[in-house]
Amino acid sequence: xxxxxxxxxxxxxxxxxxxxxxxxxxxxxxxxxxxxxxxxxxxxxxxxxxxxxxxxxxxxxxxxxxxxxxxxxxxxxxxxxxxxxxxxxxxxxxxxxxxxxxxxxxxxxxxxxxxxxxxxxxxxxxxxxxxxxxxxxxxxxxxxxxxxxxxxxxxxxxxxxxxxxxxxxxxxxxxxxxxxxxxxxxxxxxxxxxxxxxxxxxxxxxxxxxxxxxxxxxxxxxxxxxxxxxxxxxxxxxxxxxxxxxxxxxxxxxxxxxxxxxxxxxxxxxxxxxxxxxxxxxxxxxxxxxxxxxxxxxxxxxxxxxxxxxxxxxxxxxxxxxxxxxxxxxxxxxxxxxxxxxxxxxxxxxxxxxxxxxxxxxxxxxxxxxxxxxxxxxxxxxxxxxxxxxxxxxxxxxxxxxxxxxxxxxxxxxxxxxxxxxxxxxxxxxxxxxxxxxxxxxxxxxxxxxxxxxxx
Numbered sequence: 001x002x003x004x005x006x007x008x009x010x011x012x013x014x015x016x017x018x019x020x021x022x023x024x025x026x027x028x029x030x031x032x033x034x035x036x037x038x039x040x041x042x043x044x045x046x047x048x049x050x051x052x053x054x055x056x057x058x059x060x061x062x063x064x065x066x067x068x069x070x071x072x073x074x075x076x077x078x079x080x081x082x083x084x085x086x087x088x089x090x091x092x093x094x095x096x097x098x099x100x101x102x103x104x105x106x107x108x109x110x111x112x113x114x115x116x117x118x119x120x121x122x123x124x125x126x127x128x129x130x131x132x133x134x135x136x137x138x139x140x141x142x143x144x145x146x147x148x149x150x151x152x153x154x155x156x157x158x159x160x161x162x163x164x165x166x167x168x169x170x171x172x173x174x175x176x177x178x179x180x181x182x183x184x185x186x187x188x189x190x191x192x193x194x195x196x197x198x199x200x201x202x203x204x205x206x207x208x209x210x211x212x213x214x215x216x217x218x219x220x221x222x223x224x225x226x227x228x229x230x231x232x233x234x235x236x237x238x239x240x241x242x243x244x245x246x247x248x249x250x251x252x253x254x255x256x257x258x259x260x261x262x263x264x265x266x267x268x269x270x271x272x273x274x275x276x277x278x279x280x281x282x283x284x285x286x287x288x289x290x291x292x293x294x295x296x297x298x299x300x301x302x303x304x305x306x307x308x309x310x311x312x313x314x315x316x317x318x319x320x321x322x323x324x325x326x327x328x329x330x331x332x333x334x335x336x337x338x339x340x341x342x343x344x345x346x347x348x349x350x351x352x353x354x355x356x357x358x359x360x361x362x363x364x365x366x367x368x369x370x371x372x373x374x375x376x377x378x379x380x381x382x383x384x385x386x387x388x389x390x391x392x393x394x395x396x397x398x399x400x401x402x403x404x405x406x407x408x409x410x411x412x413x414x415x416x417x418x419x420x421x422x423x424x425x426x427x428x429x430x431x432x433x434x435x436x437x438x439x440x441x442x443x444x445x446x447x448x449x450x451x452x453x454x455x456x
Contacts, residue, residue: 036240036241036242039083039240040240040242040243040279042074042301043078043238043243043245043277044243044277044279044284045292045297045300045301046070046071046074046075046245046247046301047245047247047277047284047289048284048288048289048290048292048297049067049070049071049294049297049298049301050067050071050247050275050289051286051289051290052067052289052290052292052294052297053067053068053071055290056316057316058315058316059294059313059315059316060311060314060316060319061205061221062309062310062311063309063310063311063312063313063314065220066308066309066310067294067308067309069308070298070301070303070308071247071249072249072253074301075236075247075249076257078236078238079236079257079258083238084236084237084238084245084247085236085237086234086235086236086254086258086262086266087235087236087237087246087273088234088235088266088270088271088272088273089232089233089234089235089251089263089266089267089269089270089271090232090233090234090235090248090270090271090272090273091232091267091270092229092230092231092232092233092251093180093183093228093229093231093232095231096179096180096227096228096230096231097176097179097180099202099203099225100176100201100202100225101200101201101202102169102172102173102176102201103169104200104201104409105168105172105196105200105201106165106168106169106172106196107165107412108197108200109168109194109195109196109197109200110161110164110165110168112195112197113138113141113164113195114156114159114161114164116134116135116138116195117138117139117142117150117156117159118153118156120135120138120139134195137192137193137194137195138195140193141193141194141195142155142156142159144167145159145163145164145167146158146159168194168196171194172194172196172201175190175191179226179227179228180228182228183228183229184227184228185223185226185227185228185230186226186227188215188216188218188226189215191215192215197212198213198214198215198218198222199212199213202218202222202225202226203222203225204218204222205219205221205222224250227252229251229252230250230252232250232251233248233249233250233251233273234248234249234250234251234254234255234258234266235247235248235273235275236248236249236254242279242280243277243278243279243280244276244277244278245276245277245278246273246274246275246276246277247275248273248275277289294313295313368382368385368386368389368390368402369398369399369402370389370390370393370399371389371390373385373389377405378405379403379404379405379446380446382402382403382404382405383403383439383442383443383446386403386439387439387443391439394421394436394437394438394439395436395437395438395439395442396434396435396436397411397412397435400418400437400442403442404418404442404446412435417445418437418441418442418445420435420436420437421436421437421438421441422436423435423436
């Protein structure tokens with residue numbers, strides 16, 4: 001989970017061939033006369049590449065990940081040649097579960113779970129013997145909660161909503177605690193069995209070509225959130241006559257090729273470390289590293305740029321400008337969020353007709369979530385726009401959040417000041433279904449807030 005795949009990255013299978021593209025032949029990676037200078041040149045290039053991989057304001061996410069794969073491949077081969085040594089384990093487990101949303105996930109999963117069960121019933125005493133994976137998960141979860149199989153509508157109606165939510169929260173807490181204790185990732189199969197979707201538990205980077213990713217479709221920056229060691233690192237050191245370097249690799253990447261006894265030894269004495277590079281006693285600065293064009297670095301290392309960087313090192317701003325010209329607005333789905341700060345343009349490829357579902361993403365600032373029209377970023381203009389253009393359309397959670405300038409979590413909270421006017425007919429269960437607010441309800445509430453503010 002979240003590990004680097006060198007073979008895929010370099011578009012070839014034998015690792016020796018991959019690394020030969022990185023200018024690291026067995027003869028080159030050995031302390032022979034005339035070779036140290038070339039070795040240190042390679043590591044100098046790698047240190048510069050490392051700085052470029054961190055330039056999130058310049059390069060797209062996929063390309064930066066490609067650069068990190070090159071770094072990992074070079075370090076691995078240097079270790080095999082005895083040129084670098086693993087010197088420190090940096091424990092990142094303190095950050096585990098900080099980005100998880102177990103309460104919100106349990107809330108949403110309860111609603112989806114009960115709705116899914118209701119949809120499975122085609123008669124008062126009929127449930128399909130088999131169906132989609134999500135159907136099986138819902139039936140299995142019912143059996144875990146109730147201690148028996150569901151066979152009729154009455155069985156489903158016997159479910160207690162709050163009790164179900166408490167059960168899911170308890171199971172999530174147990175999974176998080178177990179992961180923290182064992183230092184092993186939370187199995188996504190356990191989460192799927194609880195009818196929990198990735199977008200409801202994790203901080204998911206929204207993508208137009210995977211609006212609601214399955215557990216098997218997550219990328220590295222998402223799967224690390226389930227791993228207590230996801231933020232842990234291993235430091236590798238090179239100490240030569242003229243140069244000194246320390247490179248960090250993700251713990252799970254290094255764990256793949258380090259001997260297990262060495263890993264245990266490093267973990268038994270965690271330390272601290274910073275990446276650094278010195279050449280002839282002088283620190284190599286980030287500004288100096290960025291003077292080297294990243295394409296030239298890769299070419300000198302012998303790396304196939306197209307195989308490693310899917311966007312071929314295209315400048316991020318260039319992609320933003322091109323996409324903005326091509327797509328003046330896009331039609332966000334019912335459950336869009338507007339608060340994703342770490343947005344990568346490569347995730348905004350716009351295939352036709354994809355509708356989002358509980359994803360995190362970003363629309364152009366100031367655009368209406370229903371029609372994409374530009375609106376001033378204030379609640380009053382938002383309300384006026386809705387009245388003029390969508391007066392007959394009641395609002396969903398994300399649309400209310402946009403209208404009032406709030407987060408979805410604030411709108412959905414049971415203690416929210418403005419409760420929904422009704423639920424949609426998607427469930428036969430009372431109290432479930434999509435929430436809807438009437439515009440007049442929101443206008444009244446907004447007017448009261450404005451009045452209170454004026455009095456204050």
